Amino acid sequence: MQFESTVTQIQADNIDTDQIIPARFLKTISKDGLGDQLFFDWRYNADGSPKADFILNTDKAKASKVLFAGDNFGCGSSREHAPWALTQYGFQAVISTSFADIFKQNSLKNRLLPLVVSKEVHQQLRDALAANPDLAVSVNVETQTFTWPGGPSVHFPIDAFAKHCLLAGVDEIGYVLQHEAQIAAFEAQRVGTLNTLAG
Amino acid sequence: MPSKPRTIIEKVWDSHIVAEREGAPSLLFIDLHLVHEVTSPQAFSGLRQRGLKVRRPDLTFCTVDHSTPTTPRNLPIVDPIAATQVAQLEKNATEFGIPYFGFQNRDQGIVHVIGPENGLTQPGMTVVCGDSHTATHGAFGALAFGIGTSEVEMVLASQCLLQKKSKSYEVRVEGTLKPGVTAKDIILALCAKIGIGGGTGCVFEYTGSAIRALSMEERMTVCNMSIEAGARAGLVAPDEKTYEYLKGRRFAPKGAAWDEAVERWKQLATDEGATYDFTTTIDADALEPMITFGTNPGMGMAISATIPDPSNVADSLERDSLRKALAYMGLEAGKPIAGQKIDVVFVGSCTNSRMSDLRAAAGVLKGRKVSPSVRTMIVPGSQEIKRQAEAEGLDKIFREAGAEWREAGCSMCIAMNGDQLTPGQYSVSTSNRNFEGRQGKGGRTFLASPQTAAASAIMGVVTDVRTLA
Ligand code: SF4
Numbered sequence: 001m002q003f004e005s006t007v008t009q010i011q012a013d014n015i016d017t018d019q020i021i022p023a024r025f026l027k028t029i030s031k032d033g034l035g036d037q038l039f040f041d042w043r044y045n046a047d048g049s050p051k052a053d054f055i056l057n058t059d060k061a062k063a064s065k066v067l068f069a070g071d072n073f074g075c076g077s078s079r080e081h082a083p084w085a086l087t088q089y090g091f092q093a094v095i096s097t098s099f100a101d102i103f104k105q106n107s108l109k110n111r112l113l114p115l116v117v118s119k120e121v122h123q124q125l126r127d128a129l130a131a132n133p134d135l136a137v138s139v140n141v142e143t144q145t146f147t148w149p150g151g152p153s154v155h156f157p158i159d160a161f162a163k164h165c166l167l168a169g170v171d172e173i174g175y176v177l178q179h180e181a182q183i184a185a186f187e188a189q190r191v192g193t194l195n196t197l198a199g
Numbered sequence: 200m201p202s203k204p205r206t207i208i209e210k211v212w213d214s215h216i217v218a219e220r221e222g223a224p225s226l227l228f229i230d231l232h233l234v235h236e237v238t239s240p241q242a243f244s245g246l247r248q249r250g251l252k253v254r255r256p257d258l259t260f261c262t263v264d265h266s267t268p269t270t271p272r273n274l275p276i277v278d279p280i281a282a283t284q285v286a287q288l289e290k291n292a293t294e295f296g297i298p299y300f301g302f303q304n305r306d307q308g309i310v311h312v313i314g315p316e317n318g319l320t321q322p323g324m325t326v327v328c329g330d331s332h333t334a335t336h337g338a339f340g341a342l343a344f345g346i347g348t349s350e351v352e353m354v355l356a357s358q359c360l361l362q363k364k365s366k367s368y369e370v371r372v373e374g375t376l377k378p379g380v381t382a383k384d385i386i387l388a389l390c391a392k393i394g395i396g397g398g399t400g401c402v403f404e405y406t407g408s409a410i411r412a413l414s415m416e417e418r419m420t421v422c423n424m425s426i427e428a429g430a431r432a433g434l435v436a437p438d439e440k441t442y443e444y445l446k447g448r449r450f451a452p453k454g455a456a457w458d459e460a461v462e463r464w465k466q467l468a469t470d471e472g473a474t475y476d477f478t479t480t481i482d483a484d485a486l487e488p489m490i491t492f493g494t495n496p497g498m499g500m501a502i503s504a505t506i507p508d509p510s511n512v513a514d515s516l517e518r519d520s521l522r523k524a525l526a527y528m529g530l531e532a533g534k535p536i537a538g539q540k541i542d543v544v545f546v547g548s549c550t551n552s553r554m555s556d557l558r559a560a561a562g563v564l565k566g567r568k569v570s571p572s573v574r575t576m577i578v579p580g581s582q583e584i585k586r587q588a589e590a591e592g593l594d595k596i597f598r599e600a601g602a603e604w605r606e607a608g609c610s611m612c613i614a615m616n617g618d619q620l621t622p623g624q625y626s627v628s629t630s631n632r633n634f635e636g637r638q639g640k641g642g643r644t645f646l647a648s649p650q651t652a653a654a655s656a657i658m659g660v661v662t663d664v665r666t667l668a
Pocket of ligand 1: 264265309310311330332548549550608609612613630631
């Protein structure tokens with residue numbers, strides 16, 4: 001997993017999943033069509049027309065694979081509709097100084113890379129983008145490196161298992177189901193202490 | 200040799216490990232999987248695509264709460280998309296053989312309310328739900344956390360979750376709450392103290408004399424908002440209050456099984472000498488009624504304080520966030536929050552919709568009238584609570600005060616069911632999130648306790664219940 005992309009900035013801390021996709025769009029029973037609802041209340045006017053000055057409505061953002069945001073991205077609700085909407089819009093990575101736990105898990109399961117950088121690197125990238133808004137960053141999951149022309153080569157953390165799943169396209173449910181014997185043994189040992197609801 | 204002292208968090212974790220492998224997350228067995236209509240349809244579709252069954256329908260329970268109207272139950276669900284979603288859950292539950300409370304069931308309610316109410320939630324369990332407020336169940340000493348829809352599918356298929364061990368974080372609350380100060384104020388104070396991301400990567404254990412003094416319902420209020428301080432779960436070790444609450448409930452163990460269960464549960468408490476990765480303390484004696492002023496639950500303060508000034512914040516991003524929040528909220532730095540005009544009061548949600556919350560609100564509203572300029576909605580957490588409240592005559596108190604008494608559901612906490620603020624409106628809400636638009640696009644939320652909400656409804660402005668004549 002390796003790509004180059006311009007950067008779409010939404011610089012606010014604590015962007016919660018209610019902003020990423022408002023709750024009223026969660027009544028769907030499918031995963032489709034969520035890209036247009038990404039950041040809906042920040043992105044559209046009351047009459048439904050796109051706000052010209054909101055970054056996601058620009059052609060440049062639409063072609064970009066990287067979202068660059070403030071600290072504690074994805075906090076709040078556990079809705080997986082958030083990474084679905086982000087990936088359907090076209091993002092493959094979100095850069096922040098930290099991510100909320102559930103959002104991070106949900107992202108990795110949808111091949112959206114939560115790319116954690118230090119405060120210093122965050123500031124350096126903001127400065128670099130201020131000087132050149134068209135700057136392209138490059139991301140390499142295999143080597144866990146992240147860089148841009150004239151910038152540092154940054155090693156970003158990623159859990160070994162998550163990395164393996166991203167690179168090898170591992171189906172986590174398939175992986176878990178390979179543990180059938182262990183699950184059955186555990187269940188057998190818990191008979192009598194499991195509070196079953198059947199009947 | 201005595202074994203190494205462990206926290207309750209470690210004990211529950213250790214006893215649910217199915218498989219462990221170097222370099223991979225643990226495979227954790229799930230004792231109870233709660234399912235609601237919003238975060239599950241895509242998971243059931245996934246199962247069908249794979250041709251899989253639900254492994255343990257007998258450890259799974261479904262209810263509808265988010266998209267359901269709170270208007271009388273003899274009316275149909277008007278919103279066709281919501282109606283489809285509700286029908287889909289009922290179809291999924293039936294097809295996969297999962298017990299459920301449907302929309303018309305007399306025991307329907309908010310998933311985090313009906314779990315404890317029916318004795319589904321028990322000490323020492325691992326509990327998951329596709330919902331970030333699953334931490335509520337931690338009040339019983341269960342390790343309970345929210346998961347995403349892919350994980351819902353994983354648990355349906357395998358009854359297991361791939362999970363990395365969290366860090367432990369002790370939240371010690373010592374002392375005695377003053378009159379007018381509640382469990383809600385404890386958790387809002389924690390969010391304000393450590394911030395909305397303060398508990399990221401952690402599980403909280405709430406300890407201390409002030410936590411022990413709380414009722415089970417109050418402990419649920421505290422645990423419920425653990426996620427609002429960033430923690431995926433938060434729990435309280437079980438004690439006599441826990442057992443007393445659970446005994447005789449519908450799904451609780453009975454007879455000899457009950458006695459055995461209590462013996463097991465008594466072993467759960469954190470061992471003397473066990474250590475936590477992080478610790479913080481809150482002085483209950485010093486707590487005031489709390490209220491939020493901004494657009495996340497960490498932006499809270501004592502109700503008697505003044506709105507913070509962004510120019511006093513050193514960090515530039517933080518300063519911008521605060522500015523942006525105050526602009527959205529239409530509030531001025533330096534001004535008191537008490538006296539701020541409001542349009543709506545909402546008493547409800549999985550944080551504060553149980554009997555003790557309704558009694559607290561009724562205690563304030565009794566013999567008084569809500570301000571004519573305020574719409575006041577009281578939404579019980581479950582149909583069972585609704586019946587109980589009516590048996591006590593609370594509905595009469597609410598109606599006589601001029602408040603609306605609704606059917607059970609999430610309602611204006613998440614504004615998916617038609618109960619919502621209009622742009623620019625202010626509400627005092629007993630729910631758990633004040634994010635932009637959470638209670639309706641453009642709506643502005645102040646989070647507070649049921650007492651504060653009721654007092655504010657009467658006065659038509661944000662009001663400290665202790666100042667009510
Ligand atoms: S009441 Fe609110 S927070 Fe609780 S489950 Fe419903 S929507 Fe979520």
